[in-house]
Structure formats: structure tokens, C-alpha cells
Amino acid sequence: MGKTRVKAKVSFHEQIASDIYSMRLQVGAMASEAVPGQFVAVYCKDGSRLLPRPISICEINEAKGELRLVYRVVGDGTEEFSKLHAGALVTVMGPLGNGYDLLDKKAILIAGGIGIPPMLELAKQLAVPKTIVLGYRDELFLNEDFEKYGEVVIASEDGKHGTKGNVLDAIAESQVTGEAIYSCGPLPMLRAVKQYGMEHDMVTQISMEEKMACGIGACLSCVCESTEVDAHSHVHNKRVCKDGPVFYAQEVTL
Amino acid sequence: MMNVNMEVSLAGVTLKNPVMTASGTFGSGVEYSEFVDLNKLGAVVTKGVANVAWQGNPTPRIAETYGGMMNAVGLQNPGIDVFCERDIPFLKQYDTRIIVNVCGHTEAEYVEVVERLAAENDVAMLEINVSCPNVKEGGIAFGQKPEALEAITKAVKRVARQPVIMKLSPNVTDITEMAKAAEAGGADCLSLINTLTGMKIDVDRRCFALANKTGGLSGPAIKPIAVRMVYQVAQAVSLPIIGMGGIMTAEDALEFILAGATAVSIGTANFVNPNTTINVLEGIEAYMLNYGVRDINELIGAVHE
Numbered sequence: 001m002g003k004t005r006v007k008a009k010v011s012f013h014e015q016i017a018s019d020i021y022s023m024r025l026q027v028g029a030m031a032s033e034a035v036p037g038q039f040v041a042v043y044c045k046d047g048s049r050l051l052p053r054p055i056s057i058c059e060i061n062e063a064k065g066e067l068r069l070v071y072r073v074v075g076d077g078t079e080e081f082s083k084l085h086a087g088a089l090v091t092v093m094g095p096l097g098n099g100y101d102l103l104d105k106k107a108i109l110i111a112g113g114i115g116i117p118p119m120l121e122l123a124k125q126l127a128v129p130k131t132i133v134l135g136y137r138d139e140l141f142l143n144e145d146f147e148k149y150g151e152v153v154i155a156s157e158d159g160k161h162g163t164k165g166n167v168l169d170a171i172a173e174s175q176v177t178g179e180a181i182y183s184c185g186p187l188p189m190l191r192a193v194k195q196y197g198m199e200h201d202m203v204t205q206i207s208m209e210e211k212m213a214c215g216i217g218a219c220l221s222c223v224c225e226s227t228e229v230d231a232h233s234h235v236h237n238k239r240v241c242k243d244g245p246v247f248y249a250q251e252v253t254l
Numbered sequence: 255m256m257n258v259n260m261e262v263s264l265a266g267v268t269l270k271n272p273v274m275t276a277s278g279t280f281g282s283g284v285e286y287s288e289f290v291d292l293n294k295l296g297a298v299v300t301k302g303v304a305n306v307a308w309q310g311n312p313t314p315r316i317a318e319t320y321g322g323m324m325n326a327v328g329l330q331n332p333g334i335d336v337f338c339e340r341d342i343p344f345l346k347q348y349d350t351r352i353i354v355n356v357c358g359h360t361e362a363e364y365v366e367v368v369e370r371l372a373a374e375n376d377v378a379m380l381e382i383n384v385s386c387p388n389v390k391e392g393g394i395a396f397g398q399k400p401e402a403l404e405a406i407t408k409a410v411k412r413v414a415r416q417p418v419i420m421k422l423s424p425n426v427t428d429i430t431e432m433a434k435a436a437e438a439g440g441a442d443c444l445s446l447i448n449t450l451t452g453m454k455i456d457v458d459r460r461c462f463a464l465a466n467k468t469g470g471l472s473g474p475a476i477k478p479i480a481v482r483m484v485y486q487v488a489q490a491v492s493l494p495i496i497g498m499g500g501i502m503t504a505e506d507a508l509e510f511i512l513a514g515a516t517a518v519s520i521g522t523a524n525f526v527n528p529n530t531t532i533n534v535l536e537g538i539e540a541y542m543l544n545y546g547v548r549d550i551n552e553l554i555g556a557v558h559e
Contacts, residue, residue, distance in 0.1 A: 048321045050526045211314045213525045218281035220330045221316040234332040235309040
């Protein structure tokens with residue numbers, strides 16, 4: 001079946017932290033197609049905002065035909081979404097992108113900020129011993145949702161929660177070990193995680209972010225620099241929306 | 255129920271209907287074929303292809319604006335060899351016309367691609383991109399001076415086996431001068447408009463929203479300008495016109511046709527809804543049935559002084 005574009009009904013919507021919202025959408029069969037690490041494109045109703053907003057999938061409920069999206073309000077589009085009440089309809093296209101390869105190796109999930117949500121479904125589906133390392137600026141969100149899936153280690157910039165500092169500080173302090181890294185978060189964090197993975201000889205997958213238009217690999221807006229020649233354009237630009245958003249760290253130049 | 259004729263002719267090339275895709279928004283159709291039955295389209299206009307692979311611009315390449323968007327992709331493409339081996343065979347499977355958009359930095363590069371395409375019998379027409387605002391050399395440099403446009407048109411026509419569409423830039427003082435220059439150079443058809451050069455500034459970060467600083471503005475925000483230019487060009491030259499610029503609906507497409515366009519291209523709206531081409535096509539048919547118009551050709555340029 002692949003990708004579809006549907007009018008989804010909002011079944012539940014709540015604010016879970018400052019500027020962070022959790023929305024459950026009834027998307028029908030789209031939920032059966034989705035895998036951890038993929039995203040959906042959510043369209044605004046306001047016609048002045050043309051482009052869909054790419055939002056990562058936080059949880060997949062195949063039985064209910066439901067996706068959970070946890071997103072941060074960063075502009076007018078996400079502001080519009082945050083006003084949707086239960087029962088409202090919203091147009092969604094997905095699932096988009098590739099998702100993580102689930103490897104049979106002891107895992108460390110490393111996520112920062114709004115990179116945290118997609119790790120929840122991954123934590124759920126990844127049936128190996130794992131440690132989940134979550135980095136926050138100050139306020140916590142979703143951390144309790146992760147607890148049933150593995151050991152949770154927290155870092156916060158202000159030190160109010162867990163280790164004071166970043167995710168790598170928390171890994172060092174808690175002496176977290178593993179063989180495979182799954183990561184999503186801001187670019188400086190991904191750079192540090194890639195470096196850490198190389199130094200410790202760990203298989204590292206990272207999820208990239210870039211401004212997108214079509215969301216399906218046609219417009220070539222959301223490329224990232226790749227180490228090898230890419231299959232689409234035969235240059236060094238992989239498409240974040242189609243070839244990613246998840247890449248093995250050595251595939252991309254950060 | 256009344257049957258309506260949707261068939262139009264562009265420089266001797268018959269299209270089953272006037273709805274096509276705008277170059278650069280639809281790739282070579284591979285990705286959109288998951289959503290759109292390409293057999294239903296009048297033509298697929300491919301993303302620009304050069305003699306060799308082009309890396310394109312740094313990111314961010316895209317920025318949304320009120321009722322529009324700006325792009326500065328910079329014509330990233332795999333080059334003509336990969337295109338001929340991979341994309342033409344893909345498109346050939348469908349019952350639609352293939353129009354290849356050609357880009358280059360120099361006259362020799364355009365000519366090389368056009369010569370290479372001369373052997374491709376499945377390519378119905380060539381669209382020459384002399385109006386991309388996002389590459390430093392070539393592109394728009396050929397599309398802003400009448401003499402340069404006439405010269406490149408002649409050079410391309412000398413080697414082209416297929417009818418040649420010159421794609422015009424709106425970033426000029428008088429687009430009719432450019433249309434006349436293309437006609438004088440031997441163009442078979444014109445397409446307009448390409449994007450308008452714009453700029454967006456990120457006030458929080460105090461920087462340009464696009465890595466390229468400027469980008470090409472597209473989307474419904476530019477439609478009135480595009481309709482005006484299509485109308486002006488239709489009065490100035492006798493070449494068939496492919497109209498584009500912010501078409502979101504059948505009504506938008508009909509504005510272009512009534513202003514003088516023989517065919518229309520859907521660009522940015524593909525990003526808003528991948529099925530826009532089909533919605534526009536069906537909407538035009540519904541309009542014709544509603545108003546008792548039997549032949550789409552009756553509507554072309556029907557509004558004039």
C-alpha cells in the first residue's frame with residue numbers, strides 16, 4: 001500500500017510541556033505501514049501556509065489505526081496544529097522516509113529535545129537490552145513513557161534532572177555501554193554522537209532534519225551531504241525525506 | 255452526457271489534455287506515480303537536466319512565505335546519461351508526453367544536452383531553462399537580455415530534433431520583448447512564468463532564510479503576475495504558450511487558458527496536494543460541462559480586449 005494521504009481525525013490532544021503537544025490521529029491503514037523512525041507530513045488548513053510540516057511518529061497503534069505525534073510549537077503551522085481539538089480533521093500524508101534498522105545488538109538510544117519522540121516507538125519495538133539516554137534543556141517530557149521499555153538515563157542543561165550537561169555527559173556518568181546507537185536530535189548532538197560511535201566502534205544510526213517541501217523525494221529541497229555518491233542525482237546529496245531521515249552515521253557528512 | 259474535447263496541440267505535438275507538470279516540482283514522475291496516474295496527464299515536464307551531474311546549492315534550499323514558497327535548489331540533477339538510461343525508460347511506460355527540461359551554464363552545455371536528446375524518440379518536446387534564478391552562470395543569464403535569448407534559442411534550434419519550448423523569466427522589465435526574441439530565434443513554443451527572485455530573512459537568527467540568500471518565489475502568491483504576463487505575451491507573439499505560476503485549482507488553470515495559454519503546468523501545488531494535477535484536470539472538464547463548452551480550444555485566449 002505504501003504512502004497515503006488521508007483526512008485523519010484527532011482522537012486525543014494534550015499539552016505535555018511548555019510548547020510540546022501530544023496528538024493522536026486516526027489514520028486507518030497508514031498505521032499498519034509505519035515503522036519507528038518514519039515521519040508524516042501534516043498539512044495546515046490556513047491556505048497561506050502551503051507546505052506540509054514533517055513530524056516524526058512517536059507511537060504506532062496498528063490495532064486502533066492510530067499514530068501519536070509529539071511535536072514542539074515552533075512557528076505558525078505548529079501553532080495552528082496545537083489548536084486542533086479532539087474530533088477535528090487534519091490532512092496527513094505518510095508514512096514517509098525509511099525508519100531505523102532494528103539490529104540484534106545491545107542498544108543505546110540517544111535523543112535530545114524534540115528528537116526524543118520518535119525514539120519511543122523504537123524503544124517499544126527494539127527487543128534487545130537497551131539504555132535510553134534523553135537530553136533536555138530543562139523541562140522533562142515523555143521520560144516516564146520510556147521507563148517500561150528500558151533503563152532511562154537523563155541529562156539536563158541546567159542539571160535539575162539527572163546529569164548536568166548533555167547526553168554524552170550522562171552516558172559517561174552512568175557508564176552506559178552498548179553495541180549499537182540509535183539517535184535523533186539537534187545537529188551538534190548528532191555530530192558528537194557520530195564521533196562517540198566511531199571512537200567506541202559502535203554501529204550508529206542518526207535521524208536527520210532539514211526544511212522540506214514535497215516530502216516524497218521529488219523536489220530535492222531537503223538534501224544532506226553524503227560521503228558516497230547518491231543513487232538519485234549521482235552527486236553527494238542524499239534526500240532526507242526519502243533516503244532518510246535515518247542514516248548510518250558514516251553515510252553522511254555532518 | 256456531453257463529450258468534451260480536451261485535446262490541444264503545442265507546435266504540432268498533440269496532448270490528450272492541457273494539464274502538465276512544472277519542471278523541478280515533479281522530478282521525473284517516479285515519486286509522484288505513487289499518488290498520480292501519470293497516464294492521465296497531458297505531459298510530464300521533467301526536472302532540469304544538464305550535460306553532467308550538478309550538485310545544486312547548500313541547504314536550506316526552501317523557505318515558506320505567505321501564500322507561496324521560495325526555493326534555491328540550484329538544479330541538482332544526475333546529468334543526461336543517467337537521465338536517458340533511467341528516467342526516459344520509466345516515463346515511456348506511461349501514455350503521456352515526455353517534455354525534457356534542459357539546463358546549462360554555457361551555450362555549449364545546452365547544445366550538448368539537446369544533441370544527446372535528438373536520438374531519444376520518446377521525448378516529445380524540449381523545454382529550455384533560461385530562467386532559473388538560482389544558478390550563478392547560465393540559467394537566467396540567457397533569459398534576461400533579448401539578444402542573449404535569441405542567440406541561445408538559435409543555437410538550440412540548430413541541433414534540436416524536437417520542438418523547442420523556451421521557458422521565460424518574469425524577472426525582466428518587459429516580458430514581451432523576451433517572448434519576441436525567443437520567437438525571432440526560432441522557438442516553437444513558450445512557457446511562462448518561471449519563479450520570481452525573492453528573499454526571506456529569519457528575524458530570530460538574523461540571517462537569510464535560504465543558504466543561497468535569494469530564491470525563486472512560487473505558489474499562489476505569484477499567480478496574478480503570471481496571468482498578466484501570459485496575457486501580454488499572447489498578444490505579442492503567435493507562438494503557443496504553456497502557462498504556469500501558482501495554479502492550485504481548475505479555476506486558476508482556466509484563468510491562464512482564457513488569458514491565452516494552450517496548456518498549463520502545475521508546480522508548487524504538487525507539494526500542497528500530490529493529486530493536484532488530476533483535480534485540476536477534472537475541474538476543467540466539470541467547468542466545460544457546466545458551461546456547455548465542447549472543446550477546450552474554444553477557451554484559449556477567449557478573454558481579450
